[in-house]
Amino acid sequence: MTAFALSNRTDDFIPEVFRRLFQAPVLATPFAENEIRIDVRENDKQYLVSAEMPGIKKEDIRVSITGNLVSISAEVNKNQEEKEGNGNKVLVKETFHGSISRSFSLAHEVDRKGVEAKLKDGVLLLTLPKRDSDAGHLIPIQ
Template structure:
């Protein structure tokens, strides 16, 4: 099939209109409340790692942190509800979604000594390094 210039011009007219129509189907107030990816800052000292993960809108019971060796996984489920009452009508917009993040660290983590706190949408983790789990130089014989 060969496209002529007239066919290309019609496609060019169609696509902007298609995207405008699609954009109207997503409520902007709802789209703004959707969870973004979890943003993570990781720092380290000799004894442990410190993680700050931004998870706006998540509650303590909706966050799951798991540690497997040197791999850390954070997941959260976020539920947003907006309710407006006006006379006899009722409008309720609900969003339910999840976000997750995982990363590997250079040392294995002592999973029994991990401390996790949630403050103002920021998850703070203290991940102690496991004793003896660091790298070691091997002598070649």
């Protein structure tokens, strides 16, 4: 083997080592797997909330409202039992198992009597009526 041939192999090896050192991790994602993503819309009478809850059963979702604070939580179980002896080995496992939660505040208190919650196609839909408030009522001065 000539010195030239050895030099070429080393030149190929060194850049590969550095490339692997500075490569982004395989599991890096822009959003955490255990994050509930929401959209909140408002009109004069109510708030409309859409929360992504893919793969979660309605029995595993909890919604609580205190004044203007809304909290959504759920138990997530996306793990599937692996059968032994099927000849496959796991290379990457990005599934999540555990609890997720999200809380947010609204500008107005919610009238809990009129709240509606539906789970449709992996999306939790909340209708949160605004509670009438006396805070904006002007008091005449005598």
